[in-house]
Amino acid sequence: MLDIKLLRENLEAVKERLATRGAKIDWESFVALDRERRESLARLERLKEKKNLLSGGIGKLKKSGGDATALMREVEEVARAIREGEPPLAEVERRFDEFMLTVPNLPHESVPLGAGPEDNPEVRRWGEIPRFDFKPKPHWEIGEELGILDFARAGKIAGARFVVYHKEGALLERALANFMLATHTRENGYAEVFPPSIVNTASLTGTSQLPKFAADLFKLEGTDYWLSPTAEVQVTNLFRGETLDPDRLPLKLCAWTANFRSEAGSYGKDTRGIIRLHQFQKVELVKFVRPEQSYEEIESLTRDAESILQKLGLPYRVVALCTGDLGFGAAKTYDIEVWLPGQNAYKEISSCSNFEAFQARRAGIRYRSPGRTRSDFVHTLNGSGLAVGRTLVAVLENYQQKDGTVIVPEALRPYMGGLEKIA
């Protein structure tokens, strides 16, 4: 959610910046709604003041034994006016809130202008793309031949876009998660949390998946429960409605969770393999920081995610999302794309974003800076560190051998009981 005052005072600048996202927003109705809301609110508050004053008078009068019938009749009139004024105000406020919740974040000034993914500039590249003296296979072939990825049986127990990991596949998934958590907690300074996978509407609204993107989520019928699409939701909402002690900032958390996405609208995209599933595991990094630090913190967050790929020896590049490709709540985003020989392409494996105060304002996450009377909103950031399934894909495809076996990256071996090769 954007700062209402910013909208009122700098509407033209906001319009211009949001236009770079390609967002279509009905500004006329915003201006009208805002005016109507404030006028109506001020009028009702004046009436309430009058009512309170008169009611207090009744109390005093009764105590001193006087007759309050006339006063009471007068208050009744005021009370009626208030009752009549309330429903229209509530309606205006509902529409106003709805509007505010569907306006995307402002891109940061450092975000490159562009219309879509093709305009995302590459920021840096790391690692050598491996050369093969044979035709590298896609991970689903490697995995099925080794008997560690099982799509057929996953289809039986759940449906399309699910997988069952067998034997070393299951071990690899678990080892990768362990390795990532160990790195982030021991070396990168994150504290681990393990939250529920089910979340409520308020949480999803706080991090801005709702109200706009309900179609991407799984809802549990007859309840206010949803399957969380990313630990960003749980971990950011840990502190919803709280004022954080400034000494705790920057607060850095990481979490390993299962994530659920309906993948509505992505039929025909990445249909094979485990790139795009309804359930996948991910280690997420989340930060709560002072506003003045958030642009340093997105850099270090991205580096923390990159450190996993470097330790695993997986080549990747970092791209900066342009204005047209930026997610709804993000002010700035770096995507990390890992090299996948089976697809001969870089594929997103992490998305690191600074939301500035956009989520904090929705979720009411504040901090009090010393010497200031009012509290301020923190800035929130998050990024995958990393998507475990896609990392597993990268390992299989980059470390595959001519004979169909897969070498286990050295950094991972301690987490796999010393296993050197999946055969």
Add this chain to the structure above:
RNA sequence: GGAGAGAUGGCCGAGUGGUCGAAGGCGCACGCCUGCUAAGCGUGUGUACCCCUUAAAAGGGUACCGAGGGUUCGAAUCCCUCUCUCUCCGCCA
């Protein structure tokens, strides 16, 4: 799933219809006093929003005693619904 108890300010804790944003204590901040420390004394100490201004503040107002609704001229106090916490029983990992 069954039975019961509870939810008040940073914390503890009073408050069963009127001047209660809320006693008292603790904590915290500032000041005074005391040749250190401790004690003592005084003052202050929630948040959001609206109005008025604004560089900011001050000032005025509204709302908030778990959440939502209701009764009443008037609700922390009465009624209804929900959520959460605790205790006991059952069940499960």
